[in-house]
Amino acid sequence: MALDNRPCGFAVKLLYCILYFTIIFVIYANAADNWDKDDDPIPMSDVKAVLGSAAKLPCDIEPSTRGDGVYMVLWFRNNSVKPIYSVDVRGRPFNQALNWSDEEVRPRARFITIDRPAALVLEGIRLVDEGIYRCRVDFKKSPTRNFQVNLTVIYPPHQLLLIDNFGNEVEGSVGPHKVGDEFGLSCEVRGGKPSPVIKWFINGTETIGNIVQIGENTVVSKIGVSLLQRENFNITYKCRAFNTDLVKPLEKSVTINMYLKPISVTIISKPTILEFGKSYELVCEVVGSYPRALVTWTMKKDTNFTKIHETGNSKIVLSTLLYSPMPEDNNKQLRCQGMNPMLPTGSLEDSFQLNIYFPPKVSLEIGNTLNAQNIKEEDDVYFECKILANPVHHKITWKHNGRILTQKSGIVLSAQNLVLQKINRENGGNYSCLASNSRGETASSIVPLRVQFAPVCMTSDVTIIGASLDESVKIRCQVEADPIEVEFTWEFNNSGENFELAPAKFDGNNGTTSEFIYTPLSERDYGALTCWGRNIIGKQKNPCVYQIIPAVKPSPLSNCTLKATVNKSSELLEIECISGYDGGLRQDFRLEAYEARTNTLRVNTSSVSVNNPVFKIPINDLLPATNLYLIAYALNAKGKSEVSLLENIILQDSGKQADTEVSVLPLLLLLIGAFIALGIIILSIMLILYRRRGTTSPIHIEPYMKQPIISPPDSRNNSMLDVTHGDHTYFVEYTLKQVGDFGLNQPDIIQSPQDHEKVKREQQLFLPVRPDTLFAPYDLHKQGLQKNNCSLNPLSTKSWEPISFKTDRNLMKEIIIANSIPGPESCV
Template identity: 45%
Template sequence: GRPAPTVSWFMNERLIEGHVEEIGNHMMVNKLKIAGVTRDHLNSTYKCQASNTKLMMPSEKTVRLELLLRPLSVEIINKPRQLIANEEISVQCEVEGSRPRALVSWSRDNRPFRRGKVISQENETSVITTLTFVPVPEDDNSIFKCVGENPKLNGVGLEDSFKFNVVYPPQVVLHLGNTLNPEDIKEGDDVYFECSIKANPKEHRILWYHEGNIVNQNMSSGIIISTHSLVLQKVARWQSGSYTCLAANPRGETISDPVNLRVRFAPVCSKDTDITIIGASLDEMIKVRCQVSADPTDVDFLWQFNNSGESFDVSPARFATSSGNVSELMYTPASQRDYGTLTCLGTNSIGKQVEPCVFQVVPASKPSSLTNCTLRTINNQTSETIEVECRAGYDGGLPQRFVLEAYDTHNMRLRLNQSIVDTDIPIFRLELGELLPSPASIRIILYAENAKGKSEKVVMDDILLNDAEKRTDGNNNVSLVPLAAILTGSLLTLGLAVLLIVVIAVRRKRTCDGEMHCPHHINIDASKQKVKSRQSSLLEINTGDSRYVLAYTLKPASDCTPATQFTTMSSSPDILNTPRGAETTLGPVGRPDYLYTSFDSANRHQIPTSTGDSLSRRLRDGTYTNFTTRRDHIIADSIPGPESCV
């Protein structure tokens, strides 16, 4: 400009000094050099102003200083000490000081972490990034990083990290030993399993299962369990099947996927019975079925017959193999010599059957009768049931079934019929609701039958069914009483009691009527008063469930003979059955259980009821009358002898 202008610099409206140069006619240059730019210079304004007269406004230009700033800090806020697998968690990372805004990234083991959701909050110099994700067991022990970088500056990024500690239930994988071929394991080989476990915290329990049943260590049986392995020495065919292992830690327990163990073995009989009995009549064709268990199931069979006189192989033309492990022989006994033992042996690629399957061909017959039949009731809130259980007899060599028939005792009308197929212990259940209207009593008949006929019948007679309205205990019980047994027992008991009374009475009467006096009556004069009436007592006899009460009277001696004949009394009266010549003092006499004097009767007559010495009383010295007073009754532990008057 003309005149030459004045050029000045202003920083944030403050005049600063630059370097002024004149580069031509009327041209001026002012250079400003800023040394050591710092973050404080960010957004500073620099104005260049030129003026050559006060008559005009100066010309000026302004610039704002923009800086590229690397991040000052990166921090993962509240680093989690423990993460739980499969539970969502949020992690925050804050980056400060970057200009332009920092780029935040996450990584696991130096590989980008792309799971989860990221939310960012930012201002001019800081960014807060929130990562929400679900940790998995594979994250455990990984290094998790948050990296903050300036997108326009390379190599100036910062990072913060922490180590994942993810807790989770055990992860279990089961497999056969690496040295084993799963397709080439046969009976007698050694087998082992390995259970690989990954867990945090570490597992504290390992269990092994075979077909769902726990496997315990048994050294004598060749079952050995170590930390993570199961060893089966000399494996048997029954050890084939599915195996699993279970591991547990504080986070839970996990069971592995099953691993199937296939043990190949030579044929063995499928049936557990040693001998199968088959009944057949002469000239009757029977089919003998031999089934074996084997692996592989491609089996060749050999049949043999033997009896007490001969033994030979059966021609292959007479039998056929219907499937790989089943052979059927058509056999017809033409004479008694054809009854005997048939055996079959199987062979497969593993080996030959050790123990043959044995079939005893016998003449067919009717089955034996049922035995040990018992009857009981089963009561519940909804029904009443009679259960009859028996034991099966010989089946006659043929399949048999068992039959129960229930008849109304009054009119012998069939009320119920049940049958059970072949079993060792047939059990019949009779729902009383099926017998409506309910009969007073029923007869049950049981028998077995096969193709040859029926067995002898077992009869359960007169089973009494009490009606509900006749019950007095309030319970829904079924009364099953053998009526004939009750009546017979009651009549026998009553008859014996009556016979005993008659015999005793007759013997006493004959004794008193056949003599002039009763020499062994006891006369004790304790009260010096005559007892004008006879003294009566009660005697109870118990036998079975019945009780009988006898009334008897001790007669005064005067009823039999004059009192003058009894001036001296024996101290051992025959009412105690004292043998002649025995000592005058008796010891305790045993008393039958069915004879006793009731407590009430003893008290009523003031009778001493103690045993022992009270049974043998020494008579007091003095003058005696011909009467026995109540106070001086004598208790006998046996029935009075024939000499006494009753």
């Protein structure tokens, strides 16, 4: 039974749907056909738009009752029942309304709702867009509202012509005419809807013209003068045509031109003195020239001025020259000439001589007999200072690189000349001369003096470079030279031997830089490398010296101190030490923090500074441990230094400590540590004095063998500082000691008992400082030493012995190096 009724039910629903949409369509069509027959009058507004521009058609879509809203907006043109534009808000927010436009206005139409009232904007208005537009607004609750807009499309005139009596089109000026001639102008305007209006203006005053022709697309108006008089000279006639205020009107103007000769030319003001740096207005009056006189200011036949302002009337022309005196214009004649350009034979002029005061104008030149590109040391050079001044200069000053020159040996000052005798490279640089008079002082442009010279080492100090046996290092030799094309020679000196090294070992030359790869194979290969440069001027007098010494492990850190710091996010413990000798190699700095009870590593960090051992540890990284010790050390390619130990570091909560009695133990330990440190200092001073007295004869050390003294680290025992972390304050107690053997002995170092006793006995080592900026590690280091090739450096086992002043100097250097630097490492 249900199956039999199902098709019937579907047919009934379909029939109802068809009937519903038919009724809606009939109602909509009937409303559209009779919208203008409504009893209520529909308001009408007028809108004018220029062809090609945009028109804005208003439509008020604001509901009359609170809580109401727009349902749909429809736009119709003339009596069409089909909308040209619609805005559908049904079932969606207003800002998501569907906009639709007919092909006739698409894509020129858009509906703007931000204006009050809203408006339909039509871009690129056409003539066919003219008509009556209706806006229908349907609201959700309020009755439908209709508006009418009468759109008028204006087509402005597109061409305006001025025609003289002879039928020629004129622009700018008309004529030339003479007194008594007949003058007439016609203004022809083409195009325009509605028909344009033509107005005439004479020197800006409106006058009446005669309309002589009105065609379908053309309007003509005429104006004229039967007999021209002198008063008609330079009068401007303007024709203006327009048919709307929405666009700028068309207009053209012409000026009457007449021929008459000038009567007089006079420069009204003639200053006796003109100051350089000031501006003057010089006025020239020209009377009686028709047409307007052509006024020309000249100083020479080939000199014209452009900063000229002219005023006047039909009888008098005033030409004002804005003149800025220049030094080169002094004593010249300034002329003003007035003439009728059409009557050149009738020109007149006036003139006066310029007297210009100015500071000296100075230029500096190198002697014309010298070749500025081929001046070398020991040559004589002279400069010439050329000066132009009014009044005459009374003082000349010479400068070299900004410093005033005075006459002395090798420097001769004569009138306007500077002579440099037997120059050297220090004489090179920038030269200038200054001249003074009552109006000021002026400096010349800089003239560079290039002095060519033989190569000179970039630094006079001896460079210390550490290297192990069979280790290749790259040595960079830098010199100053001019020209910079330098050839280099390398030599080696050790124990009296001096020989030139093979060019095959050069890594390359680059102008004033040469790089040399050196590999010491035995102890005799440690010594002095010298670098010599040569260019076309000559050979280097003093070589660059590089002292090659055995590379060793770095010296231990000293004077390690603790302090509390706070950054943006957490509290920190900052440990700062003093670095020792780097062993001739680049060194890094490390710090490790251990829990004292379990020896558990809590922190392993590097220095925050490359050159100085400074470590920063967040308190969070140390907690919850409360009893800690720290070790700090340096390391390079040869291994680690001995460690510096900071022990007995106790983190105690200040709140808990306040509940207990004050302990005097830290103060006691601090006092004991101070006495121990004082004793060590006194003992060190006595040891130094003892060693100085023990020398049997003075030792002469070359400048490049001078080395800084590295003092042993100080100890600060039982120190305390407080650190705030979160809501707690911790007191940090620590004891600093120098550890010689902290269970961290390096397995690759072999030290004899004699060396160990020597280290204990000698608290100060004479070690060279290695400049990192002049040393570049080279990638030819050996991958590893063979065990059968390893040997101890015998120099490191020699004891310190007094050296006689009579001993061979080269041998003395070798002994000093041997006793100052530990020997090479073993392969163990």
